[in-house]
Amino acid sequence: MRFVYFTHSLVSDWNHGNAHFLRGVIRELTSRGHQVQVFEPRQSWSLQNLIADQGVEAVTRFATVFPGMGSTSYDLATLDLDRALDGADVVIVHEWNDHDLVARIGRKRAAGARFHLLFHDTHHRSVTDPKAMAAYDLTAYDGVLAYGEVIREIYLSMGWGKRAWTWHEAADTALFRPLPGRPREGDLVWIGNWGDGERSVELGEFLLLPIRQLRIKARIHGVRYPGDAKAAIALAGAEYAGYLPNHEAPDAFARFPVTVHIPRRPYVEQLRGIPTIRPFEALACGIPLVCSPWDDAEGLFRPGNDYLIARDGAEMTKHLRDVLNDLDLSASLARSGYETIQSRHTCGHRAEELLEICRGLNQRNPLLVEAR
16 A cells, blocks of 8 residues: 655654654664655755754754655645545644645545555644644545544544544564663653653653652753753753754663653643553663653553553652562563563554554545555
């Protein structure tokens, strides 16, 4: 099959976690003999920030790290949709796309275009900015790929889509894997962006306070950290190391004995069961993981075995102390988490899930299949 995917950016992962997942799914689909063409806006917010932060060398680095994986840049005003969609079997449009582009592609499908059309939601805006999400015209879309069951239910209950499937993110295990033998560079590594203040209090309680109380050597990677956040990191005695290209995260995990996951507040209070992609990637690398409170409502993992849950800052401090000092506990967590990823949560699993969805659409709309 020929897939066409409209994303915010494939080249840039600067504060853009969907790029992690998309790269892995592309890798898996192409390894199965499918074709994938990606389109991204020429002036995407993530790419412009990446270049401003890291220079144009970052774009060149992507081509080196992901050979054969690229995207077509476009300007919305001059985009030739007929040419872009020509020969497509499945078109997927990510939710960080312009409302007009989403509607234009939908009109092509409504006018009789012979492809299946899916909308892909990997964000919390369905609850934090429902007005913006309701403004997307998905009338002609065959359905929605939602990266959590609760988001799938929102689309159906609000009447935003005809059908919806839960399609969780996962680890690109060709990239995210244990790297034994790396020299240890500290006690704890955190990889996560600041965002819009959705977890500033939680970062203080579950990350900075334990670092300070345990007096451990910690490194913090991420972008969009304001001056007061950097000052708090320094006060805790941790190192702020700025942007980390996602493909370098496995090496960073390999140099530290523990990491933590602190979900943004919407995923704790309103979007139960969505872990986002960071825990998948950490567990795939075989690093012990300790999480601040979140409800694994969909049973994706085995809490207590794959990772530890800390109910408050004091318990986070205790768990981190235990993991750092108990080699058996550390090894058990690493092994269990890695096994769960390999058995259920790789991009290979998600590629197969997507193909199964497409097979179901073919059965539902056989005329589209015959017309190809």
